[in-house]
Structures are given as C-alpha cells and as structure tokens.
Amino acid sequence: MAKRGGGKRKSGRSQKVRVDLRRNKQTRARDQNLTHELLSDEVAAEDAQSNERLSGKGTISRRRTVVGVESDGDQLIRSIDTEGCLEGRVTSFIGLNCQVQAEHDGRHYECTIRGILRTLARDSRSVVVTGDRVLFRPEGDDHQGVVERVEPRHGVISRNSQGREHILVSNIDQILIVASAADPDLKPNLIDRYLIMAERHEIEAIVCINKADLLDITYLEQIAAVYGRLGYPVILTSAVDGRGIDQLRGYLQNRQTAVSGQSGVGKSSLLNVVDCQLNLDTSDISDSNAKGRHTTRRTRLLPMKNGGWVADTPGIRQFELWDVTLEEVDGYFIEFRAFVPYCRFPNCSHTHEQTCGVKDAMAADMIDQRRYDSYLRIREENIFVWKNPARGQT
Ligand SMILES: Nc1nc2c(ncn2[C@@H]2O[C@H](COP(=O)(O)OP(=O)(O)OP(=O)(O)O)[C@@H](O)[C@H]2O)c(=O)[nH]1
Numbered sequence: 001m002a003k004r005g006g007g008k009r010k011s012g013r014s015q016k017v018r019v020d021l022r023r024n025k026q027t028r029a030r031d032q033n034l035t036h037e038l039l040s041d042e043v044a045a046e047d048a049q050s051n052e053r054l055s056g057k058g059t060i061s062r063r064r065t066v067v068g069v070e071s072d073g074d075q076l077i078r079s080i081d082t083e084g085c086l087e088g089r090v091t092s093f094i095g096l097n098c099q100v101q102a103e104h105d106g107r108h109y110e111c112t113i114r115g116i117l118r119t120l121a122r123d124s125r126s127v128v129v130t131g132d133r134v135l136f137r138p139e140g141d142d143h144q145g146v147v148e149r150v151e152p153r154h155g156v157i158s159r160n161s162q163g164r165e166h167i168l169v170s171n172i173d174q175i176l177i178v179a180s181a182a183d184p185d186l187k188p189n190l191i192d193r194y195l196i197m198a199e200r201h202e203i204e205a206i207v208c209i210n211k212a213d214l215l216d217i218t219y220l221e222q223i224a225a226v227y228g229r230l231g232y233p234v235i236l237t238s239a240v241d242g243r244g245i246d247q248l249r250g251y252l253q254n255r256q257t258a259v260s261g262q263s264g265v266g267k268s269s270l271l272n273v274v275d276c277q278l279n280l281d282t283s284d285i286s287d288s289n290a291k292g293r294h295t296t297r298r299t300r301l302l303p304m305k306n307g308g309w310v311a312d313t314p315g316i317r318q319f320e321l322w323d324v325t326l327e328e329v330d331g332y333f334i335e336f337r338a339f340v341p342y343c344r345f346p347n348c349s350h351t352h353e354q355t356c357g358v359k360d361a362m363a364a365d366m367i368d369q370r371r372y373d374s375y376l377r378i379r380e381e382n383i384f385v386w387k388n389p390a391r392g393q394t
C-alpha cells in the first residue's frame, strides 16, 4: 500500500541541552561516560524556552551540558559505554519495570530503567514504551537488567491523555483498527479517529470489522465499502465462525502490527484464532461481570509463529487525538484533499462557508455524508485535539 503523507517532519540537527540532575546522580561512575543523552524534542523545547545560558557559572555544579544528535526529527540518541550491553525489544511493562526480549537469543529480561532517562524526559510515561528497541545491561544471575538507551522510534501509536502524549506502542509498520458489528455497537467515528492518528504518524491502517456473525452482512459491506473506496484495506471477520481470518493472517504476516480498538470488540479473540500459540486472555461472554471490563490491561508485543509481531493493546474508552490541531483535521480526511483547492477561502473550515469544495463534493455524493459528519464531530470536540507544545518551537 502506498504511503500517504500528512505528518510534519522536523529537520535533523545537533543540539546542546542543559538538564537538571539530582545530586546523587552526579557521582555515579557510569553516568560520567555519557556524551550523548536521549531526550525527546519536547525537553529540548522546554529548555530553549527557559532561556538558560549554557555557560551560566552559578548553576554549573548542578547542571550539565549534554550534546545530542537529533535523529528522525523526534529523539536524541544517548551515547553510552556499550560494553556488556545487549540489544533487545521491550515486550511489556509491569509497574515501572519492563520486559525486554534479547535480540540474540530471544531470552526475556526484567529491566529497570536508568534514572538519567527519566530525568531527561519531560513525560515519564513515554520514557520507554512497549515496542522500543533498547540497549540494556544485564545485571545479576536471574535475567534482570537496566535499560541504558532507547533507539529512535519510528511508527508510534499515541493518544492524548490529560494533555500529554501517551505512546501506546512504538516501532510498528501498521495498525489494525478493530471495530465490532455489534456488542459493542459499531462506532465509525472511532474508526475515523484512529485513521487520523494513523495518517498523522504515517502508519498504514487496516480496518477490521469483527463479530460479522452478529449482524446483517449487507449493512456491514456498505460501511466497509466507504473505507475501501478511500484505499484502506477492510476486512469483515468473525472469531466465532472464522470468516476473514485467512485474509487477516495474510495482512499480519511478517509485519509489526498494533491491534487497537474499543474494549470488547474481540482484538484478543481474533489474534488467538490467527495464531493459537498466542493464548491471550479474552473475556468470557458467559461471565456477566466481565461485561464492560477491560480484559487486556497492558500492551504486549508478541511474536507470531508465521513471522511478524503483534501488539495487543487494551481497549480505550475514549480515543482522544494527540498533536493534531483543529486546522489540520481536514488534511487527515484523505478524501477531502482533492476538493479543498475549490474552497473560496484558503483557511476554509468546511462548515459555514458559502463556497466550499468539500461541501459541494459531499452534495454531489463524492464525499460520504457520514465521514463528513464525523469530521464535524471531531471539530466540535476540538477540546480533545491536543497540540504538542514542542512543535514549532525547536
Ligand atoms: N459473536 C462474536 N463474539 C466475539 C467475536 N470475537 C470476540 N467475541 C467475544 O467478545 C468478547 C470480547 O472479546 P475480547 O477478545 O476479550 O475483546 P478485546 O477487544 O480483546 O477486549 P479488551 O481486551 O477489553 O480490549 C468475548 O466474550 C468474545 O468471546 C466474534 O467474532 N463474534
């Protein structure tokens, strides 16, 4: 599938950043080997804003200049003494510790995270996330270790969580957006939100409507056709009668896929049918207490027997977009793009304006009415469309 543009990239460059260090960190021998540090560009922006002079003498004992090389516009790499370190991939989190699978032999290590990484990150929630490729130092005899460095991320799935970016999983190629025909009801607006997020991060998206056994297939095919016409692959599946599973398996093979969608739509059930070795927990329909409860509680990255990885993510009650401004929303509705040049005003919101290419296209049935309504709804709820405060300041 062809990549669709939309996201904004920042150019790479070197940066010097001063960071506060807690006193006890300064004396640690290991940290003195640092020349480069990992930090998100949000930290760099915050620091630039604070107008700190890099040569300020008064604070030199408590602050240190670190040099980072910005890579892929998003992160700075931390150079460390790599001797004795292993490469690995974060497969899940339990509390503050993460499970890391070593690259060379597939063994799992329970790792803590080097304090300096937390010190440098403004948002502790995204210091290390499931899916990250890391360099870790094994410690002790019992498969434990410490994450020393996080490699630059590509392909992240993120959402807004109370004004901060919550990265659900990183280093994925594609997202499988799972909705259900019924129980819970089909919510196309939620599919549209996930699609905006996928466009924003330039991640390929597959739309999957599960529990196709529960509803009239003609209706589902109509919904599916809307997304199909936009160029998104769409699959109608059932974990109960097995329809669409072979097709789904084909899409997942040899790829790194985040499986996302509301709780109870059957994400884990589908993955269990695609690969019986995964053995994921699913809610039991006969257990009335299980209704509305989140069965999958943490994102887990799992290798599949036929090649590829899947990240089974917990269902999200409300998917709020992160780092998409109100003015950008129309750009992520990919079918609008061709008609925006026909709007009279370059900053047309496609709502009240008289001469509007998007509204005309909808009147001529060239844009689906429901997608347009979805656009309006996302605009109206713009309080949930957060902008990354670091953007445009670095
Ligand atoms: N009829 C029908 N029921 C299904 C299907 N897929 C899953 N279910 C049922 O839906 C319920 C929820 O399935 P899960 O796989 O736990 O859903 P989930 O999306 O992983 O939910 P969270 O982990 O809470 O995010 C279970 O009772 C499944 O048996 C399907 O295709 N058809």
Ligand SMILES: [Mg+2]
Residues within 6 Å of the ligand: 267, 268, 269, 281, 282, 295, 296, 312, 313, 314, 315
């Ligand atoms: Mg689940």
Ligand SMILES: [Zn+2]
Residues within 6 Å of the ligand: 340, 343, 344, 348, 349, 350, 351, 353, 355, 356, 357, 358, 359
């Ligand atoms: Zn317009």
